[in-house]
Amino acid sequence: MFLLCFLLGAKADQPADRLIGRWQFPSKGSSVDIYKKGSLYFARVAEVDQAGEQNFGLMKDSLLIYNLRYDGEVWSGGRLIHPKTGISLSVEVQMYRPQAIDVTVYKGIKLLHRKFTMTRQEF
Template sequence: MTLCALFIAVAVFAQADPILGKWENPSGEGRIEIYKKGDKFFGKLYWIKDSGKKDAKNPDPAQRNRNIQGLEILSNFKKESKTYVDGTIYDPKSGKTYSCKMTLKGNDQLDIRGYIGISLLGRSETWKRIK
């Protein structure tokens, strides 16, 4: 009976949210760690190529001197099958925050779609999982 419980626990763990983990953007300039708080998903820039870079384009002058490395750039996503919706993404290069959805492609690619208003008006990029 204990062995059966162990297999069930392993199966449940294996079905944990596949989006969790570390990802790299297409340019290789940034790495993002996606994690879960409660029932929502978030992501922070845990590494950037220029680690001393400041958030100079932030619309809030009080935030412009903070480091970009360590910023939470993905916020408040909820899971709908292999898509994560109703969240936002902050772009430190422009200082703008966009609506965003993320879609898993297999286990090693994550399509990120930032947009204003409706999803058709935006841009996409594909992040790769860091192994």
């Protein structure tokens, strides 16, 4: 029994799971909850301020990012659905510090991208 509890506890502490939590957009008014389902990571809109709603079309509880995979260094292979346009974009997430992630969004080639930093929201 002890071994089973130890193994289950170790599984939840995987390096990839550092991404799980609430992350604020650069403006600090809107945020997403990143969660894991199976071996994939998803981001659902948690809080929306007026600017996030007007400028980007964010809606509370809508799925923003889906199917991110961790390769040992970055979370990639996922898709972001732009809330205002409905366009599907590639997304990659890198964590340089436990309290900040860099999100890179691009369509087609990564050379043409938009990058922004999100900060972990403490409860």
